[in-house]
Amino acid sequence: xxxxxxxxxxxxxLDPSKLTVIVNTTDDETFFGLHVxxxxxxxxxxxxxxxxxxxxxxxxxxxxRCLEALGRFYDENWFQLGDRDLxxxxxxxxxxxxxxxxxxxxxxxxxxxxxxxxxxxxxxxPVRTRISVEGAGTxxxxxxxxxxxxxxxxxxxxxxxxxKARPAPGVLxxxxxxxxxxxxxxxxxxxxxxxxxxxxxxxAIRQSGARIxxxxxxxxxxxxxxxxxxxxxxxxxxxxSTGVAELYRGLASVFVLDRTDGDLxxxxxxxxxxxxxxxxxxxxxxxxxxxxxxxxxxxxx
Amino acid sequence: xxxxxxxxxxxxxLDPSKLTVIVNTTDDETFFGLHVxxxxxxxxxxxxxxxxxxxxxxxxxxxxRCLEALGRFYDENWFQLGDRDLxxxxxxxxxxxxxxxxxxxxxxxxxxxxxxxxxxxxxxxPVRTRISVEGAGTxxxxxxxxxxxxxxxxxxxxxxxxxKARPAPGVLxxxxxxxxxxxxxxxxxxxxxxxxxxxxxxxAIRQSGARIxxxxxxxxxxxxxxxxxxxxxxxxxxxxSTGVAELYRGLASVFVLDRTDGDLxxxxxxxxxxxxxxxxxxxxxxxxxxxxxxxxxxxxx
Numbered sequence: 001x002x003x004x005x006x007x008x009x010x011x012x013x014l015d016p017s018k019l020t021v022i023v024n025t026t027d028d029e030t031f032f033g034l035h036v037x038x039x040x041x042x043x044x045x046x047x048x049x050x051x052x053x054x055x056x057x058x059x060x061x062x063x064x065r066c067l068e069a070l071g072r073f074y075d076e077n078w079f080q081l082g083d084r085d086l087x088x089x090x091x092x093x094x095x096x097x098x099x100x101x102x103x104x105x106x107x108x109x110x111x112x113x114x115x116x117x118x119x120x121x122x123x124x125x126p127v128r129t130r131i132s133v134e135g136a137g138t139x140x141x142x143x144x145x146x147x148x149x150x151x152x153x154x155x156x157x158x159x160x161x162x163x164k165a166r167p168a169p170g171v172l173x174x175x176x177x178x179x180x181x182x183x184x185x186x187x188x189x190x191x192x193x194x195x196x197x198x199x200x201x202x203x204a205i206r207q208s209g210a211r212i213x214x215x216x217x218x219x220x221x222x223x224x225x226x227x228x229x230x231x232x233x234x235x236x237x238x239x240x241s242t243g244v245a246e247l248y249r250g251l252a253s254v255f256v257l258d259r260t261d262g263d264l265x266x267x268x269x270x271x272x273x274x275x276x277x278x279x280x281x282x283x284x285x286x287x288x289x290x291x292x293x294x295x296x297x298x299x300x301x
Numbered sequence: 302x303x304x305x306x307x308x309x310x311x312x313x314x315l316d317p318s319k320l321t322v323i324v325n326t327t328d329d330e331t332f333f334g335l336h337v338x339x340x341x342x343x344x345x346x347x348x349x350x351x352x353x354x355x356x357x358x359x360x361x362x363x364x365x366r367c368l369e370a371l372g373r374f375y376d377e378n379w380f381q382l383g384d385r386d387l388x389x390x391x392x393x394x395x396x397x398x399x400x401x402x403x404x405x406x407x408x409x410x411x412x413x414x415x416x417x418x419x420x421x422x423x424x425x426x427p428v429r430t431r432i433s434v435e436g437a438g439t440x441x442x443x444x445x446x447x448x449x450x451x452x453x454x455x456x457x458x459x460x461x462x463x464x465k466a467r468p469a470p471g472v473l474x475x476x477x478x479x480x481x482x483x484x485x486x487x488x489x490x491x492x493x494x495x496x497x498x499x500x501x502x503x504x505a506i507r508q509s510g511a512r513i514x515x516x517x518x519x520x521x522x523x524x525x526x527x528x529x530x531x532x533x534x535x536x537x538x539x540x541x542s543t544g545v546a547e548l549y550r551g552l553a554s555v556f557v558l559d560r561t562d563g564d565l566x567x568x569x570x571x572x573x574x575x576x577x578x579x580x581x582x583x584x585x586x587x588x589x590x591x592x593x594x595x596x597x598x599x600x601x602x
Contacts, residue, residue, distance in 0.1 A: 072414070073392040073410075083367040087374065094335075112373045
């Protein structure tokens with residue numbers, strides 16, 4: 001998850017109490033009756049320094065004994081949930097069933113992990129990414145990404161529940177009060193645009209007058225990980241950082257792209273954004289910090 | 302758990318398809334939002350040969366990583382739930398939330414553990430043992446037994462929900478069709494009488510004409526484990542096998558008691574039961590089998 005790596009790079013550069021992270025929830029899923037919020041957890045675990053060092057998910061040093069035992073009852077235990085990770089899902093599910101909202105539970109989980117950064121789910125209401133794949137019908141995101149390993153030709157990406165969903169408490173005010181907004185190197189379709197498309201979000205961003213930088217998730221025209229290329233192609237966009245920039249048109253004023261895609265800078269400029277060409281591959285925490293530092297500098301922070 | 306040890310001794314002596322085990326559910330409890338049925342699980346794990354060899358609960362060789370992690374969120378994680386054991390509770394909770402009944406879920410869990418013996422919860426309706434303890438108020442059973450280690454003077458034992466509860470599907474018909482019924486060496490107040498007191502159970506037993514043997518859970522006037530002595534004393538009963546036999550009066554026709562309590566045989570006879578004096582301490586599977594074999598013989602099975 002590029003956003004998590006970027007966040008890890010950003011953290012040492014900022015006063016954590018000044019930072020709010022708004023997190024996508026459209027790939028939340030129910031497994032074994034437990035409410036799993038993969039992006040919220042990755043962000044929380046990352047900020048807690050507890051995330052797995054290599055994988056883009058889960059806790060460092062986790063074991064999988066419960067999941068193994070769940071295999072006795074469920075035919076489908078393809079989603080990797082570690083024993084200690086499960087505690088988070090059990091707690092979240094329990095709290096939601098007791099009537100607490102996802103944003104409250106998220107804050108509580110962050111507190112229990114001693115995370116000082118404010119973490120907000122985009123919405124307390126369910127919005128779900130649904131992917132139409134040629135020959136496979138319409139799939140939930142985790143089903144598409146994890147179980148089917150993103151195989152098949154993407155025909156459409158839909159956000160079910162978007163029209164009815166309100167931003168979670170704190171989202172709009174955090175945006176309005178912000179001096180700067182960073183769109184990290186993530187999948188625009190399933191991680192960034194669901195937030196941007198929520199009712200009131202664009203208006204709040206406009207009101208803030210914040211400087212906004214986006215970092216392209218593509219390097220050399222390809223995603224570091226994940227099916228973004230297939231999603232861009234399948235929805236009729238260019239498979240390049242220009243294609244991504246087009247999705248952020250009118251939103252970001254600075255667009256950071258990798259050196260390998262430096263030749264696209266004039267196209268970015270024509271979209272009304274200032275291109276910043278640098279190394280965006282976050283091979284190490286030091287490299288992530290360097291990238292984050294560059295983005296902050298471009299935002300005059 | 303004396304009943305589980307006894308069951309392990311009984312199993313090799315019978316055609317498992319001929320056996321039905323009716324299990325107490327009044328010490329069921331919700332932990333972390335998960336429905337835990339300690340007695341059902343102990344019986345299932347025992348019959349599956351998967352129970353912990355020494356403890357009276359849990360799975361053999363289980364680990365406790367999830368529980369440890371739950372300690373981050375919950376102040377109270379005193380009830381030991383292993384990682385593999387948790388899979389059972391997660392599945393049960395998920396299935397109950399989907400509208401399945403406890404008896405259905407119990408059968409499914411048994412099937413998944415390849416248990417051929419029929420296991421029935423006493424009821425699909427919630428009945429809960431509540432213990433009044435001097436100076437501590439009224440406690441849920443696990444709170445009393447596990448968290449407070451059964452400390453304090455018992456003043457009363459109540460079965461909340463009993464009046465409204467119906468026996469689970471299959472309970473009455475299994476009793477009616479039975480040739481013999483064994484009341485294993487268990488706590489009468491919290492394991493046996495909750496079943497017996499359910500609406501229709503005594504009538505079904507009478508209709509069956511079954512021979513009925515009870516095994517005293519006391520040895521030398523004391524429980525092998527657990528607070529039965531305190532419960533007998535606190536509710537005004539004799540703390541002896543005679544006190545237990547009095548609770549089974551009009552129910553059992555054979556009463557098995559330990560050699561160390563052999564002098565009570567005349568008292569048992571006066572209660573209208575045939576006393577059988579033998580070794581009841583199940584120190585090993587062989588000893589459990591010997592005891593079970595003796596009980597079967599006394600029932601002419």
